[in-house]
Amino acid sequence: MPVTYALMGIVNVTPDSFSDGEAFLDADAAVAHGRRLAAEGADILDVGGESTRPGAAPVAVAEELERVVPVVERLAGTVRLSIDTMKAEVAAAALDAGADIVNDVTALRHSPEMAALIADRDADCCLMHMRGDPQTMQDRPRYTDVVDDVRAFLEERLAHAVAAGIAERRVWLDPGIGFGKTVAHNLELLRRLDELAAIGRPLVIGTSRKGFLGRITGSPAADRLAGTIATNVMALERGATVFRVHDVAAVGEALQVAAATVGPAGARDAGTAHEESR
Numbered sequence: 703m704p705v706t707y708a709l710m711g712i713v714n715v716t717p718d719s720f721s722d723g724e725a726f727l728d729a730d731a732a733v734a735h736g737r738r739l740a741a742e743g744a745d746i747l748d749v750g751g752e753s754t755r756p757g758a759a760p761v762a763v764a765e766e767l768e769r770v771v772p773v774v775e776r777l778a779g780t781v782r783l784s785i786d787t788m789k790a791e792v793a794a795a796a797l798d799a800g801a802d803i804v805n806d807v808t809a810l811r812h813s814p815e816m817a818a819l820i821a822d823r824d825a826d827c828c829l830m831h832m833r834g835d836p837q838t839m840q841d842r843p844r845y846t847d848v849v850d851d852v853r854a855f856l857e858e859r860l861a862h863a864v865a866a867g868i869a870e871r872r873v874w875l876d877p878g879i880g881f882g883k884t885v886a887h888n889l890e891l892l893r894r895l896d897e898l899a900a901i902g903r904p905l906v907i908g909t910s911r912k913g914f915l916g917r918i919t920g921s922p923a924a925d926r927l928a929g930t931i932a933t934n935v936m937a938l939e940r941g942a943t944v945f946r947v948h949d950v951a952a953v954g955e956a957l958q959v960a961a962a963t964v965g966p967a968g969a970r971d972a973g974t975a976h977e978e979s980r
């Protein structure tokens with residue numbers, strides 16, 4: 703069986719993202735960055751206007767709309783676009799502007815209208831595990847068994863989405879690396895990722911430049927590409943199918959080789975791309 707996967711390039715239109723805050727706050731810079739990531743091989747661009755790093759300040763709806771909508775409008779037609787937001791108003795405006803995936807790090811728990819919106823628009827969505835919220839999530843996180851707990855959470859959120867009218871085939875799941883987890887929790891989730899892939903939905907993984915890599919290697923955020931590659935390659939081998947990364951070209955090349963090694967003819971897509979965007 704060939705290994706199939708999709709590369710999701712990160713476009714942060716924020717002043718305070720942990721690794722590239724301020725770099726692409728200007729719409730022109732964000733659009734140019736998105737186009738560059740698409741040219742490097744991103745299958746999806748994930749546009750976000752609110753940082754979720756530990757302790758990040760929440761952003762008002764109007765401000766978030768102002769950051770992301772012009773960028774989504776101008777990137778529409780390059781590759782598939784996802785909107786990284788927990789707010790239904792922002793998701794609706796981004797879907798109107800050309801996005802067709804909603805990446806909600808609260809897994810439909812923040813905005814009461816989010817599930818109905820995704821169902822109505824028949825959009826794909828990524829539901830991610832997080833303990834608490836970005837203000838509190840790193841406050842001594844504890845689990846009975848981190849993989850069992852995350853799996854139970856994701857299964858419950860999948861059932862909730864389906865009960866709200868979202869087609870099961872539209873739902874992707876994500877263990878939320880770095881969201882309310884210690885270094886040991888993140889590593890155990892990566893080590894046992896196959897147990898989450900067994901749920902049977904596309905599995906998104908986001909380790910790119912995250913703090914646990916720096917805790918292991920001592921490298922600052924801008925210098926964690928090697929750790930990012932190591933963890934994404936391992937995640938591919940354990941069944942992850944969508945890779946959310948800042949460094950599309952380098953991680954893409956590593957995954958190409960990893961996929962060719964794991965399966966006879968590595969192919970992109972993860973069954974997640976719309977025909978017209980190929």
Ligand code: HH2
Binds near residue numbers: 807
């Ligand atoms: N991580 C971040 C943001 N959104 N979405 C999903 N599905 N999975 C993730 O792991 C994930 C995510 C945090 O990374 P980044 O966007 O680089 O930083 P910030 O939140 O500071 O903007």
